[in-house]
Amino acid sequence: MIRLAYLALPLTIALAACQVSSDPDLDQTGERPELPEQNDALVPAMEIPTPEGWGDELPTVPEGYTVSAIAQDLRIPRQTLVLPNGDILVAEGAGGKAPKLRPKDVIAGWIKKRGKSPVEGGDRITLLRDEDGDGQTDLQTTFIEGLDAPYGLAFVDGTLYVANQGNLVSFEYTEGATSIAGSGTEVTKLPAKINHHWTKAMTASPDGSKLYVGIGSNSNVGERGMDVEEDRAVIWEIDRETGASRIFASGIRNPTALAFDPWNEKLWAVVNERDELGPQLVPDYLTSVRDGAFYGWPYSYYGQNVDPRIKPARPDLVKKAIVPDYALGSHVAALGVDFTTEGGLGGRFGEGAFVGMHGSWNRADPSGYKVVFVPFRGGRPSGEPIDLLTGFLKNGHARGRPVGVTYDAARGVLYIADDVSNTVWRVAPQNAGPRSVPRGVVQVPIDTPSTSTQTGAD
Template sequence: MNRPQLLAIAATAIWLAGCGSDPAPTQYGPNPDLPHPSRGLLPSMTIAKPEGWGDRRPTVPAGYQVTAIATDLKIPRQTLVLPNGDILVAEGKGGGDATVKRPKDMIAGYLKKKGTSSVKGGDRLTLLRDSDGDGVYDGRTVFAENLNAPYGLALVGNELYVANQDALVRFDYRPGQTRRSGPPVVVAKLPAEINHHWTKALAASADGRTLFVGIGSNSNIGERGMAVEEERAMVWRVDARTGAHRRYATGLRNPTALAIQPGSNQLWAVVNERDELGPNLVPDYLTSVRQGAFYGWPYAYWGPNPDRRVRPFKEDMVGQAVRPDYSLQSHTAPLGLAFSAPAMGGPFADGVFIGLHGSWNREKPVGYKVIFVPFRGGRPSGAPVDFVTGFQADGKTFGRPVGVTVDPRGALIVADDLSNTIWRVTPTSARAAEPAVASR
């Protein structure tokens, strides 16, 4: 298909996306409304035009301030606050050589690309340093380069782990170090063929002996055949010493961020669910990850709701599907997850921050913000709260949140992979304002 034909098809798709509307069911929390599936030739598609921030800044609640601490990066994805306060930034843009088999995939790919940064991924780790503790990160060095779309980061003692799109690797690390001291050591190879979902999320157990790796599916709903999904759509449990792995939990279509809950040492994840069942299916979600559990993909969603598009269909798998803990609304694309700390202020001291990268397949976009989900007794409790907003307005997109990291000294670090910026949000007073419930 030549470019004029593609543009004509894309124009038609955009016109079709303007037809109809997206009703807004209640889709936050443990019991989301699940409408009947709606399938058509093309989903609604709205990609807001990228625009520079200029003099604008994201919006944060009263009692907080936001500052850009690094700009002109090369697709920042996830961050890691080191013990001395330095911040590591994983920069990269991955993906494999997946053959486009359906015209709708070509159209969707064309439109989605229009809503992303044109900058080439850095394939590197950049270190940011605030040399005098004044909140200005005046030091910036390349810690490691020539990586392969790095994404997940974890520090265990003096060992820094990086999840590239094709391998989990390790660097030696000394406090205060600004550049790697040697080449990376491969801990375990990771599935990398096709790499439809290329990001590899990473978290380390409290004792540092186990590494959890989130690996996304190679398709939306198995349309490439289930053979290419071997060892995908799951969380691996990797022995940090030997690299030996086993399946920890399965049926997670695209677990894009992992975090260990302080105190309980429970693993949590945010997951991007399937598309092409309508603007309000299927809800992306936050969930505790139970060892041995099956979360439904591709045969079921949100517990035992069957999705019979996959062939061959396995009826017996539907009843085995575990219901996730907390819905984040359909197509919000959560890519960041971090447990809070008391220094973030009373209203935001107990819960999780989640970076919502934002939708592409709805008439009215959703996501494009950082939310806070409050916890009580170690579980999500109550409605989500908007924490960092203003990434999108008037049909324009200024930024797209990805990774979020809490600095225990009292700051939320947000990676923005559209404007290639790292934002830092801090309390301005000892007592932060009461939060407002997230807009739907």
């Protein structure tokens, strides 16, 4: 007993200190990520880069590209949408009022809060207009007010759809409008009980008849009980006219952004996977979403790797779980996805998907905190992700955290919402000017070195 007493306190401290560290050699991106052993440490690794201003600095772009802020002083910008006339809409808000069920929720909430902007969510949509086409915002104004943590945005046939955290609303839009009054017409309610993962990502089918809404799980791995997981960790298909919904895919833990690819017109999602199985489990992923598919949550991950934390086990469901297409890395917290069309940003960023990574808190070595580009060929991911926008972390502080990404095909540029510096960033090829400029000119200096390196390696 005496020995026990002397051991108890130092043991606790020692346990806190000895966390499993990440193995940098593990390749966790691409079609076949390497998955280490499960390790749900007694004290999970947590590293919260606290916010810090940019000063005069900017995020880092590859050579041949420029980055600029086109909107500042926003209130938690999440997702963006480009209207037919080129105006940019920014959904601002922070939702989720999940009750604290355990002492852990209180402590973890307090810790995670340190990594966030202190600004209160705007619950509004802001409009950005560039009147003279110089890439700078001439008008920044509140477009719609009085929303409830708006996140997903879609525009179909003169109607703007906004996915609040609790319902889907529509607004009639007149070309050139700079504000819309009212809080919209409700198309359908969305699952909102608890709202542990509150974001309602949205996209419209290419023919405009259906809307797809991502509804995240109500827990990490079912620890609030499976009763509250009804209609959670799913993607809903909603009929735009009637508001009727059905589950399109399930077991998809937290689908935080949706987009249709322009090549095969398939629905894709970026999905945040579960925490507390170790710093390198489970990789977040980008996947095409098959109708009726089950992606494993909470019973298994990355196909049929069983998660023992959920009881009773469901081997019948695990058997059905399918493997996602493309891993993005563990705990990168992908919150944005959009596809290129018409040559994208040129060079290495010509054909593929942009992915905004909010960044980890559940591992000691930060991951994410950047925007990457996943190259595609023939409508499938092809090759390693390429960094597009980095430099968000500096000296252990987060100067920004990327969320939604939107490719503006008309201008050939990319917009990135950043909910820590409350900014919208614009990344463009250098000397791009109007769209008619031949893009090949920009590509040459970027492409050459990478091509020669590849040849050498092969």
